[in-house]
Amino acid sequence: MSASPSPAVTGQPVTFTLLGSGGCEFSVVYGGGEPTEHRVAGQLPHTFTKTFRTAGIYLVTVKPREPSSNPCQGDTTIALTVDAPATARPAPPGVRPGENPCPSGWHPRGAVGTYKGSKTFLCAPDRPPRIQCGPSTVYVETNFGFGCQAVPQ
Structure with a gap:
């Protein structure tokens, strides 16, 4: 599934x-x-x-x-x-088109390209590589972290 x-x-x-x-x-x-x-x-x-x-x-x-x-x-x-759902924030002043307005380790998500006027965007963390989970567990990922969770038998 x-x-x-x-x-x-x-x-x-x-x-x-x-x-x-x-x-x-x-x-x-x-x-x-x-x-x-x-x-x-x-x-x-x-x-x-x-x-x-x-x-x-x-x-x-x-x-x-x-x-x-x-x-x-x-x-x-x-x-x-x-x-x-994430809440959008206005772009910071002084960000030019094509620049990454987000801090290191983050990338823009949402309306990206022109950060002037009413355009907004979100900064999302770069995804870590998936880890391998052991038997009877599944990989889980949230906005706050990632890991392995036991599957009820």
């Missing part, structure tokens, strides 16, 4: 893709107080969307629907980070 975009932002749809072959019925447990959904995949791979209202790290689990005459086989879990 995969999720895009990842990390996600509250209020924006996330597209999940469930891999496999054939068709089956499954349940999606989002966690974080979000209701469980029961779905039918007429044919795998299957995509579906979900919009999260609250920022946090969600351990999204897809498992066979019970009871079902055609349940999917096996469980899969991914960690999805959902961030709150």
Whole structure:
């Protein structure tokens, strides 16, 4: 299973893709107080969307629907980070087009190019390289850091 975009932002749809072959019925447990959904995949791979209202790290689990005459086989879990939308700031005075207005280790995100008038931008940290997580853990990343989180068994 995969999720895009990842990390996600509250209020924006996330597209999940469930891999496999054939068709089956499954349940999606989002966690974080979000209701469980029961779905039918007429044919795998299957995509579906979900919009999260609250920022946090969600351990999204897809498992066979019970009871079902055609349940999917096996469980899969991914960690999805959902961030709150960033707030834009006006560009600092004296920044010329094409210059990086952000401090070292940061890059501009948003309306970039002309930092005059009403143009705004965000400074986002440069992404660190992903680390390899051990067995029964998944990589997680938030606005505040990154690491490995245990997957419930």
